[in-house]
């Protein structure tokens with residue numbers, strides 16, 4: 001720490017394209033998640049393979065009578081859990097996910113599909129803008145791909161240890177992403193998000209006629225639906241950790257940087 | 272403790288307000304219209320990328336589902352339809368009319384002697400599930416050629432025998448569907464009379480149902496009575512081109 005309160009300076013951190021596509025993506029993914037759960041509720045069960053063998057789902061949410069009352073049950077593989085009030089049965093209704101997790105809140109597959117496909121287009125176009133800019137403008141190579149040495153086990157172990165103690169780089173050292181951050185972002189932008197698009201397209205009978213290998217890539221249409229659901233869950237997991245990290249690393253400065261592009265650093269301040 | 276309770280209450284309140292806002296937004300006609308725009312984009316994009324004659328995937332006999340679910344009407348109560356079932360569909364005729372040069376009425380035996388196709392395909396329900404079945408039926412394209420479409424004809428409307436919503440007028444409650452000529456002339460588009468090598472069961476649409484393989488299950492109208500060639504869909508049912516379309520579902524169900 002420098003003793004004198006040295007002047008904070010603002011440095012450019014995120015490009016306009018990254019900021020715009022980031023917040024568009026947040027909005028699109030939120031709508032896609034909630035409307036996706038509405039669609040899931042029309043048949044709250046998942047299968048592996050091409051087809052649904054109705055008495056052998058690997059995940060299912062349903063209700064059952066217990067004495068005078070109804071209970072919500074969730075089956076995952078060989079296990080069945082009681083999930084009344086959240087999954088299977090909530091608000092006195094038999095439904096997979098509860099009203100607060102779906103768009104719209106009331107049961108409407110038709111409305112859920114409208115939201116989903118409109119925002120799926122927005123999500124895909126936004127992703128194309130982001131990827132073009134990241135490739136052409138050098139953002140991918142400069143800021144996201146790990147540098148030589150960053151992937152060495154020693155470096156990764158040191159970073160993991162620092163993360164576990166919630167110790168983050170400060171000042172100028174925080175201007176770039178750390179390696180774990182880079183790997184997490186890459187896994188999302190090059191892994192999970194494209195996977196959502198591909199498994200989504202695999203469920204379209206129209207696309208299947210043109211690209212029959214696409215659903216087969218995932219083991220069949222019902223497998224694609226399962227993977228679509230699981231990767232949505234992984235995105236939620238990423239976002240939870242992402243938000244915790246933003247909060248731990250200094251929410252005001254990171255958020256300002258993601259909105260205005262400007263990141264505050266105090267020269268000489270490093271840890 | 273108090274603060275915690277206050278915070279939980281505030282969070283629940285905010286969530287409730289957001290839910291109401293989302294529901295209001297969904298019910299708004301302008302929002303609906305905007306969201307529905309995506310359908311045209313999807314249809315055009317799919318038709319651009321996928322060849323018009325590209326075949327839906329076909330499967331092996333061993334892959335046929337043993338638990339093919341029936342949805343929508345599974346035992347229509349309409350008296351006219353019950354009478355047809357009683358007589359083993361002896362008096363049933365498929366009417367083909369509208370914008371055609373030679374309107375006709377075909378018996379099941381006549382349909383079975385038309386150019387036919389057999390296919391083992393995957394049926395994808397809008398609800399999310401899939402099942403594989405084997406279908407045999409008369410190809411729609413040659414039938415339409417026989418009837419002679421007039422140049423103004425743009426859609427084929429499928430009028431069905433079953434009332435799926437008894438709480439509205441028959442015009443709105445009776446099942447119907449429609450497809451355009453691209454799908455009507457697709458080689459896998461057939462009027463199926465057999466499923467898994469046996470005559471169609473009542474729950475699957477006896478005596479005749481549409482198979483339009485590159486779209487979702489609700490397009491595959493069951494209990495067919497009449498095919499009508501039309502120039503536009505406005506005057507029929509609720510005007511959106513189908514029973515479910517009148518209730519907010521996409522007319523183009525390739526997704």
Ligand code: HEM
Nearest residue numbers: 018022025026029185188189235239242246254255257258
């Ligand atoms: C309201 C929720 C969110 C907030 C507040 C938020 C905040 C932020 C912030 C502050 C950064 C910059 C981090 C830094 O400069 O060190 C960032 C970057 C990033 N966020 Fe988020 N985020 C949110 C949701 C999401 C979602 C839903 C995704 C995608 C699944 C996502 C993916 C990313 C990616 C990939 C980056 C790196 C962008 C790049 O440099 O190209 N974020 N986010």
